[in-house]
Amino acid sequence: MSKFATQAIHAGYDPEDHDHAAVPPVYASAAFDLGDAARGDALAAGDIDGFEYSRVANPTVDALERRLAALEGGIGAVAVGSGMAAVTYALMCVGEGGGRIIAPYDLYGASVDALGDFLPQFGIHADFVNDINDLDEVASKIGPDTRAIFAETVSNPSTEVLDIEPLADLAHEHGIAVIVDNTVPTPYLLRPIEHGADVVVHSTTKGITGHGNAIGGAVISGGSFDWANGRFPQFTARQQVISDDRAGEWHSFAEKFGKAAFIKRIRIKYLRTFGAVQSPFNAYLSLVGLETLPQRVSQQVASATRIAEHLTRTPHVVKVNYSGLGNTPQFELVRKYFPNGVGQILSFLVDGSADNVRRIIDGAKLFSYVPNIGDARSLIVDPAHITHREVPMEARIAAGVTDNLIRLSIGLEDADDLIADLDQAIAGAY
Structure with missing residues (x-):
């Protein structure tokens, strides 16, 4: 085959x-x-x-x-x-x-x-x-x-x-x-x-x-x-x-x-x-789109991993959700099922209030505020207010979707540019 x-x-x-x-x-x-x-x-x-x-x-x-x-x-x-x-x-x-x-x-x-x-x-x-x-x-x-x-x-x-x-x-x-x-x-x-x-x-x-x-x-x-x-x-x-x-x-x-x-x-x-x-x-x-799926996803996984690692060291970020980091409790499962990476989305929690989340989203210039994933463009969204708005509060909390959560879908832009955009948006929000 x-x-x-x-x-x-x-x-x-x-x-x-x-x-x-x-x-x-x-x-x-x-x-x-x-x-x-x-x-x-x-x-x-x-x-x-x-x-x-x-x-x-x-x-x-x-x-x-x-x-x-x-x-x-x-x-x-x-x-x-x-x-x-x-x-x-x-x-x-x-x-x-x-x-x-x-x-x-x-x-x-x-x-x-x-x-x-x-x-x-x-x-x-x-x-x-x-x-x-x-x-x-x-x-x-x-x-x-x-x-x-x-x-x-x-x-x-x-x-x-x-x-x-x-x-x-x-x-x-x-x-x-x-x-x-x-x-x-x-x-x-x-x-x-x-x-x-x-x-x-x-x-x-x-x-x-x-x-x-x-x-x-x-x-x-x-x-x-x-x-x-x-x-x-x-x-x-x-x-x-x-x-x-x-x-x-x-x-x-x-x-x-x-x-x-x-x-x-x-x-x-x-x-x-x-x-x-x-x-x-x-x-x-x-x-x-399928014709370039391997090339696109490979680059997106590499960039998502770099960005997730960077966010673990970023001020005001209190938690990063990305099972592809290699140091999570699911490390063995990732190695078994996902030798080439887990994908292009990640999420992170920030300190402060929902107002800080809004300022981060509004301050991002390269990330588009779009309720989608898997795009060639990098996307940012606040799931509690957009993608999970119809989910009851207890179910949102059980899924880890709080007002301080931000989700990213990493696209095909240069990872350094994406990191710089997140850094300025987060710094400006506080």
């Missing part, structure tokens, strides 16, 4: 299938000619591969899906309109009909809001834990309705690292799926499926696209989980959409697709019905 950097440029796309275009074209077409009646019937039945309607599949988006599946080591992917569409589709697909999901408080704010407040309105409930790496605490939450464990491989903004392998072993002993958000490290730094994860979700808006110019998300399936093990009735119930009632043929997703049942259900039920479609142009921008 080709190495990662080669796959980032070539995987999932064959120029011969696209009039020899060297770069994947943007297929700006809502629908596709079915050819003749027999072919149209076969396409609609899913008996042959092809494209009918861009709400379900599009050639540009398909190239992105195939590339992401290859980079993550999965059997298939579905690209969607945003990272939160990927998160909610994956959680709803696994929790349909009254399932429970175990998750830590240390998640992106909108994911906490979805699990704690919104998905319960659809009969899907969360059991939160303080430490997702505490297997005893996780095991205490497992019950007959538990369907999945959901966590971030590198949490935002604490950069705590998920110990995937023992968590996956525990989950699989109980027939429970492991769904992870791999947005922060990207598949360049970590391939969770190789460590036991069953489903991976991404906000492709972030490091994958890498230039802050295209919203998108993706769901990738590992293809080894048994969705017919008895905990997931939605996968064993017969479904009209994948059956042929005229011929008296009835199928469930597990019967028809086997280990691919989850990713097929994401496409056929969730994408097709709820319609959070990724635009072909955004998919094109993500494909272009």
